[in-house]
Amino acid sequence: MKVIPIYIEAGISGFESPAAEYKELALSLDQLLIAHPDATFIGLAQGQSMQGVGIFDGDLLLVDRSEQVKDGDIIVANYNGCFTCKFIDKKQARLLSASALHQPVSITPEDEFQIEGVVTRSIRLHRPARELSACMR
Amino acid sequence: MYALVDAVSFYASCEKVFDPSIRNKPVVVLTNNDGCICAACPLARRLGVPKFKPYFQIKHFLAKHNVVVRSSNYELYASLSDKMMNVIGRYCDNQYIYSIDESFLQFKNYHTLIKDWHKYGHEIRRAVWQETRLPVGVGFGSTPTLAKAANHAAKKLPGYNGVAVVNDAASRKEVLSKMTVTDVWGIGSRLGKRLNVLGIATAWDLANQSPKAMRSQFSVVVERTVNELNGIVCLNWDEVKQPKKEIFSTRSFGQRVNESHHLKTALVSHGVIVARKLRQQHSRVKKLAIFAASSPHDENYYNKSIMCEFPVATDNTLYIANAISTAFKSIYANGVNFYRCGVGAIELENSEFQQHDLFSLNEDDPKLMLCYDGINHRYGNDTLQLAAQGRIEKWHMRREFLSPSFTSKWRDIPKISC
Numbered sequence: 219m220k221v222i223p224i225y226i227e228a229g230i231s232g233f234e235s236p237a238a239e240y241k242e243l244a245l246s247l248d249q250l251l252i253a254h255p256d257a258t259f260i261g262l263a264q265g266q267s268m269q270g271v272g273i274f275d276g277d278l279l280l281v282d283r284s285e286q287v288k289d290g291d292i293i294v295a296n297y298n299g300c301f302t303c304k305f306i307d308k309k310q311a312r313l314l315s316a317s318a319l320h321q322p323v324s325i326t327p328e329d330e331f332q333i334e335g336v337v338t339r340s341i342r343l344h345r346p347a348r349e350l351s352a353c354m355r
Numbered sequence: 356m357y358a359l360v361d362a363v364s365f366y367a368s369c370e371k372v373f374d375p376s377i378r379n380k381p382v383v384v385l386t387n388n389d390g391c392i393c394a395a396c397p398l399a400r401r402l403g404v405p406k407f408k409p410y411f412q413i414k415h416f417l418a419k420h421n422v423v424v425r426s427s428n429y430e431l432y433a434s435l436s437d438k439m440m441n442v443i444g445r446y447c448d449n450q451y452i453y454s455i456d457e458s459f460l461q462f463k464n465y466h467t468l469i470k471d472w473h474k475y476g477h478e479i480r481r482a483v484w485q486e487t488r489l490p491v492g493v494g495f496g497s498t499p500t501l502a503k504a505a506n507h508a509a510k511k512l513p514g515y516n517g518v519a520v521v522n523d524a525a526s527r528k529e530v531l532s533k534m535t536v537t538d539v540w541g542i543g544s545r546l547g548k549r550l551n552v553l554g555i556a557t558a559w560d561l562a563n564q565s566p567k568a569m570r571s572q573f574s575v576v577v578e579r580t581v582n583e584l585n586g587i588v589c590l591n592w593d594e595v596k597q598p599k600k601e602i603f604s605t606r607s608f609g610q611r612v613n614e615s616h617h618l619k620t621a622l623v624s625h626g627v628i629v630a631r632k633l634r635q636q637h638s639r640v641k642k643l644a645i646f647a648a649s650s651p652h653d654e655n656y657y658n659k660s661i662m663c664e665f666p667v668a669t670d671n672t673l674y675i676a677n678a679i680s681t682a683f684k685s686i687y688a689n690g691v692n693f694y695r696c697g698v699g700a701i702e703l704e705n706s707e708f709q710q711h712d713l714f715s716l717n718e719d720d721p722k723l724m725l726c727y728d729g730i731n732h733r734y735g736n737d738t739l740q741l742a743a744q745g746r747i748e749k750w751h752m753r754r755e756f757l758s759p760s761f762t763s764k765w766r767d768i769p770k771i772s773c
Contacts, residue, residue, distance in 0.1 A: 256438040257486035259373070259762065265773035279771055284486045294771055296375035301771040315773075330379065334488075349765035 251339050257284035261294065261301060262350070263340065268292070268303055270316030273340045279303060283335035292337040297323075298330050303337060356472065356495055356522065357502040358460040360443050360479060363490040363510060365456035366394035369435045370425050372488045373761040373769045382423045385410050388607045388753045389426055409652075426754035434762040438487050446479050449592075459499065461592055476509075476518035495520040499590050500583035503540040504530055504558060522586075531584060532559035541580050546573065558584065602638075604628040605646075605697020609753035612693045618647060619683050620745035625698040626679045627744060630672040631736075633700060634724060639668035639709070642702035643675065645682045650694035657691045667711060668704040671719045672727065676741050 252258050263277040271292065273279070281294045289308040294301055297313065304313035304323070313323040325331050343350070362368055366384040371377055381399035383392045392413070395404045402420050404413070410424075417424060436455045444450045447460035462469070469475050476493035483491045494506025501521045508519040508530040521530050537547035539558045553572075555561050562584035570578035579589035604625040612618050622645060633640055646660030661682040669675065679698065730739045737744070759767035 254486070256441045259769065261769045261771040263773050264770050268773040273773055275773070278768075281771075283488070296378065299376035299378070301375055301769055303771045303773045330375075332375075332378075334375075347765070350768075351766075 251280055251341075252282075253338070254282055254284045257335070258282045258338075259335070263303060267315035267317045267320040272342075273303065273316070273337075274342065276343065278341040278343070279337050280339040280341070281335040282338045285336040285338060287333055287336055294334045294337060296330065296332045296334055297325075301334065306333065356462040356465065356497060357499050358447070358462065358476070358493060358495045359453075359457060359499075359502040359506040360460065360483075360491050360493050361457040361506060361510075362439065363492060364394045364396050364400075365436075365489070366427065366432055367396035367399070367425075368489050369432050370423075370428070370758055371396070372435060373431075374758065377423045380423050381420065382425065383417065384425050384427055385756065386427060388609050389755055390607050393427070424756050426757040428754075428758050428760065430760040430763045431758065435487060435489065439483055439489050439491070442483050442486050443479060443491075445482070446475070451592075459502070472520045472522070473518055476520070480517050491517070493518045495522065497522045497586045498583040498588045500540050500580060501527070501586065504534060504538075504584070507534060507538055527562070527584075527586070528559060530558075531562050532557055534558035536561050539580060539584070541576060546577070549573070600703060601699060601701050602629050602632045602636075602640075602703070603697060603699040604632075605695065605699070607695040608693065611649075613691060615683075615687045616745070618687055618693050618696060619680065620743065621696055622647065622679050622683055622686075622698060623676050623741060623743040623745075625696065626675045627672055627737075627741065629698050629700050630670060630675045631728065631731075633670045633703070634728060637706040638700075638703040639670045639706050640675070640700035640702065641665055641668040641704055642700075643678060644699040644701050645679055645686060645697075646699075647686050647693050647696035649691050653692065653694070657688060657693075659686045659688070661686055668709065669719055670706060671724060672741065674719075676743055680743060 248255070259281050261279045261281055263273050263279050264275055266275060273292075279294065285291075287293060287306060287308075289306065291306055292303065293306045294303050295306070295313065296302075302313065304315060307314050307322070311325045313325065315322070367382045370382050370384060379398075381402055381404070382396045383399050383404055384394040385391065386393040389410055391407050391409050392404065393406065395406060399422055402422065404417070404422065432455060439456075440450070440452050440458055443458050443460070447462060447465075449461040449463065451459045451461075453459055472495045476495060479493050480491055483489055492506050492510035494502050494504065494509045495518075496502035496505045505519040505521040508521070509515045509517050512519075512530070512533055519526075519530065521527055534557060535547075536542055536550050536555055536558055537544055539561060542550070542561070550556075550561065555564065561581060564581055566578045566581045569581050582589045606625070608621070612621065626643075626645075629640070629643075641664065643663045643665070644660055645663060646658070648658035649656055663678045663682050665674070665678070675698075727739055731737065759769075761767055761769050
């Protein structure tokens with residue numbers, strides 16, 4: 219997406235567009251949404267348990283591995299061999315959902331558990347993206 | 356001070372980054388066409404999985420031990436390599452990416468800033484692990500060769516835990532005496548055998564040789580290695596960054612090939628790859644090896660190679676393709692089921708320093724090649740291709756156990772359950 223926030227004067231011929239020099243002002247969503255490109259990956263949300271914070275089935279999640287994890291963050295964890303998105307409750311070692319239908323999950327020493335990164339953004343696609351349709355169920 | 360940072364069984368580790376279900380499982384990665392095992396994660400190595408063993412010979416062993424088998428996913432490895440190198444690069448202002456998973460760092464005037472190299476090494480390791488989920492080993496040394504030795508210690512010797520520093524007499528003796536001589540950077544297996552005959556078994560033995568004697572018995576390269584092992588920098592940074600001395604493109608076929616046309620298109624395609632790599636590192640080829648063979652496991656093993664010498668070294672795809680088309684006629688034999696073929700540039704010259712002779716015209720067309728490379732770089736390799744490469748996909752890779760391209764294809768991004 220290129221937005222040039224300058225009005226172009228019309229009517230003068232022979233001059234280059236006065237906007238030509240400002241092209242670098244084009245906005246990049248990557249720049250806005252991804253603070254640490256090398257540490258960030260994009261995943262696809264599947265399931266309903268985080269709807270309370272506005273993460274719906276089929277949304278994109280930007281996961282930043284370099285962010286410090288704070289109590290109550292929305293994180294992605296490797297929970298028993300599966301990427302899972304939940305709130306982290308550090309004090310009680312639990313994974314919390316944003317839905318009354320899903321009970322908190324306690325992390326036990328028998329579980330395989332690693333925090334993979336912090337969900338810093340989620341993106342809703344209000345119309346389906348063709349490139350993604352193959353990976354949607 | 357120098358450092359060598361590299362990943363622990365990089366390909367196998369890459370497979371684990373976006374697939375948490377195999378994090379705690381033994382994983383091996385197969386070479387092109389699923390031929391041999393080219394990487395085994397530490398868990399797989401502990402089971403005794405040998406590297407470079409043909410897959411079909413060890414298939415049952417792998418299945419019995421529930422080893423996860425993957426085809427090489429170069430899209431994924433290239434993307435993760437970039438990320439890893441960027442993170443490593445934050446720790447030094449002079450980084451040289453030596454291969455897809457190795458990077459040298461040169462620290463000049465850092466001694467006032469960094470008091471504890473061990474700690475610094477662990478910082479690098481931690482950052483790379485946290486941000487990319489790739490395990491790396493970090494070796495510091497007062498010469499590039501010692502950095503390489505320290506890296507070996509960091510990953511392979513017990514007690515080092517991923518970081519080793521070799522910068523004084525004690526640490527040198529400690530590490531070098533535990534390394535075989537062929538573990539030393541630049542000492543290949545053939546040279547190793549000759550050294551063994553002289554009673555030089557470990558890296559420490561080699562370090563204690565007289566550099567002069569080594570030069571007269573072997574080469575100036577071995578002399579420099581001895582000096583480097585003693586902390587005397589002989590390789591300058593530009594030599595570490597030296598371009599490759601040989602460039603090969605070779606591959607086994609997905610299915611046996613016996614039609615002459617198929618073998619020819621495959622060979623020309625290898626030539627195209629070699630030519631591209633030559634131009635990338637500003638080299639030209641003087642001697643080109645062109646070869647094809649049936650499988651050594653077949654009856655009537657057939658193996659033929661032709662050496663082709665150019666009057667003037669070239670980096671022009673068209674000349675190289677022409678040379679291959681000519682040589683092909685003496686390589687192909689009726690009735691042979693070809694299993695692998697390849698092209699290798701074995702004598703290279705620097706493009707910038709060309710020795711021409713009086714009567715030869717330089718007919719290379721650098722502008723054409725620049726345009727050709729430009730288009731293929733912009734729109735993907737083989738967007739523009741030679742007619743002789745054909746449009747036959749038959750020799751393309753077999754990748755039966757390919758993982759998704761998690762980072763480069765939208766339809767393959769990892770799924771996260773909510």
